[in-house]
Amino acid sequence: MKINMAALKKIKEKIKKKTKSASLKKKPVKKQVRRKSADRKSKLKLSRSPGNPIIEPGANSWESKAAFNPTALYHDGKVHVIYRAIGEGDVSVLGYASSEDGINFTLRSPEPVFTHGGRIPTYANFNKFSVPRIDYISGGGWGGGCEDPRLTKLGDTAYMIYTAFDGWGSVRLTLTSVSLDDFVSGRWNWRRPVFISPPGEIHKNWVIFPEKINDKYAILHSISPKIMVDYFRSLDELDGKNFIYSVHQGSLLWQARDRLVRGVGPAPIKTKFGWLILYHKMEKHDSHRYKLWAMILDAKNPEKILHVSKHPILEPDLWYENEGYKGGVVYSCGAVVKDGNLFVYYGGADKVSCVAQTRLDEFLKELVSSGVPALKNKKVKV
Numbered sequence: 001m002k003i004n005m006a007a008l009k010k011i012k013e014k015i016k017k018k019t020k021s022a023s024l025k026k027k028p029v030k031k032q033v034r035r036k037s038a039d040r041k042s043k044l045k046l047s048r049s050p051g052n053p054i055i056e057p058g059a060n061s062w063e064s065k066a067a068f069n070p071t072a073l074y075h076d077g078k079v080h081v082i083y084r085a086i087g088e089g090d091v092s093v094l095g096y097a098s099s100e101d102g103i104n105f106t107l108r109s110p111e112p113v114f115t116h117g118g119r120i121p122t123y124a125n126f127n128k129f130s131v132p133r134i135d136y137i138s139g140g141g142w143g144g145g146c147e148d149p150r151l152t153k154l155g156d157t158a159y160m161i162y163t164a165f166d167g168w169g170s171v172r173l174t175l176t177s178v179s180l181d182d183f184v185s186g187r188w189n190w191r192r193p194v195f196i197s198p199p200g201e202i203h204k205n206w207v208i209f210p211e212k213i214n215d216k217y218a219i220l221h222s223i224s225p226k227i228m229v230d231y232f233r234s235l236d237e238l239d240g241k242n243f244i245y246s247v248h249q250g251s252l253l254w255q256a257r258d259r260l261v262r263g264v265g266p267a268p269i270k271t272k273f274g275w276l277i278l279y280h281k282m283e284k285h286d287s288h289r290y291k292l293w294a295m296i297l298d299a300k301n302p303e304k305i306l307h308v309s310k311h312p313i314l315e316p317d318l319w320y321e322n323e324g325y326k327g328g329v330v331y332s333c334g335a336v337v338k339d340g341n342l343f344v345y346y347g348g349a350d351k352v353s354c355v356a357q358t359r360l361d362e363f364l365k366e367l368v369s370s371g372v373p374a375l376k377n378k379k380v381k382v
Contacts, residue, residue, distance in 0.1 A: 042311045044294070044366045046344055046356035049103050053320050053352035055083055062087040062112050063095055066325065068347035070097075071151040071266065072334030073158060075184055079336055081105065081345060082149050082160070083353050084141075085112065092145030092165070096186075102336070102343045103355060113188045116146040116164050116174070141165065146174070150333055152208040152267040154217075158183040159208050159235070161219075164195070173197040173206050175238055194240035201248040205263025205280075208235075211270060213302065220302065221246040223264055223279055223295075225256040227303045262290060266335035266344070273364055274299045274306050278313075278332055278344065289328035291315045292346070294367055307371035314344070314356055324349025 055067045063085035070083035079102045085095045093112035097105040141147060147163040157177050164174040176193040196219075197203040209218040209229075217235050221244055222228035230244050238244070247253045262280035269276040275297040280290050291312035298304040316322060316330045332346035342360040347353060 042309075042370065044309055044311065044313055044363065044370060046292075046314045046342075046358050048314075048318065048354065048356045051103055052318070052354040053348060054103065054105055054355050055081070055097055055108070055353035057085075057087075057351070058108070060087065060110065062091075062093055064088065065090070066351045067095060068324075068349075068351055068353055069148045069331055069333050070345040070347065070353040071149045071160075072336045072343070072345045073151045073153050073183070074336035074338055075153060075180065078184070079338065079343065080151075080184065081334065081353070082113065082151060084147055084149065084347070086141050089143050090141055091143040092141035092147050094146055094149055094162075102338050102341070102357070109186075113186075114146060114149075114160075114176075114190055116144075116162075116193065148204065148331075148333055150207045150267055152210050153180065154208065154210055156180045160190075161196070161206050161208060163204050164193070170199070171202045171204070172199065173203050173244075175235070177235075194238055196238045196244055198243040198245065201250065203246060203248060205265075206244070206246075207264055207267040209268050209275070209302070213300070218302065219244060220264055220268065220277075222253075223277070224258045224261040225253055227297065227305060229302050260284065260287065265292065265332040265346075268297070268302070269335060269337060269342075270299070271296070271360070271364055273368055275302050276364070278335060280331060281312075283312075289316050290331055292330055292332055292344070294363075295371075296364075296367060307368050307373060309367055309371050314346070316348070318348075320352050320354065321348040324351030326350040330354075 064087040066086040070081045073080045094114040096109040096113040098107045099105045144166045149162040159177045206221040216231040260282045265278040292314040294309040296307040334345040
């Protein structure tokens, strides 16, 4: 039987083309995304501690499932951390840990240092708020409680804003405080918490500036579609009857927001260039992963953006940022400056607490030189 070599050659070429085409189609999108992320050459990055996670779920029943989303306060050479904990009953409470070097947290509270309502609640007996039900998915903690605290040291007082969630229908930002002396001494004499966001609305991620601006206390409560700051002569004005009105699902600004922006992270940090703000945002090509970004706001007028990072400064690439209750998440609620280093504390995958750091001066210079500058009379997209 005579073989037509020319025809055989054409058949082989067709098979080769089909195989090549099929292999291209089968390339996983996820790998392409990770490769794109890894190729970034930006110097504006945080370095993770090799000791991460620094705080993990403990043997105590109130923190047996998760110990994450830490906030931080630096005082007298020591870093004090308050973290969100979830244990039996799926209720969120707050624990405490401290460190001399900002990385190794040798002292840790055996009991919660704060619970919404002043006791350790369970799903069955949680004191529910009398408001209509709201559709809301919490990062665990289905029994409600206090979520995602933000500490601010201001004068001789430690202020804390947290999200009060009743496990069913109310998501409200809440303010409490304790004297700085009591805080560092482990005396948890918290002032009675008051709601600072209106009922019937979903709000998260509000922070207090660590010093007065134009002789007034300032609270940052929105970064998209614009920076929004409310000012008060006294924080006692927020008495549970007066509220801060911000962007939410029913507001006119809701549709104008950047849907990839999730909100501010730690309390602002005062620098020579202005207020350093770290915030959470996703990317269009990677919309299932929370990443950390940076911007600088004007020192005297914090509603004005001066610089914004072009790329994330921290991305959820390691196992402890992906193996938990919500993979692909780095979520920071606290940052401090110690010995010229910026320590950023964050939750990994809604389960553990971690830290990353950088030299502050070098970080700021890189952010100012490589970030997106604000143009006069033009909006800067965060």
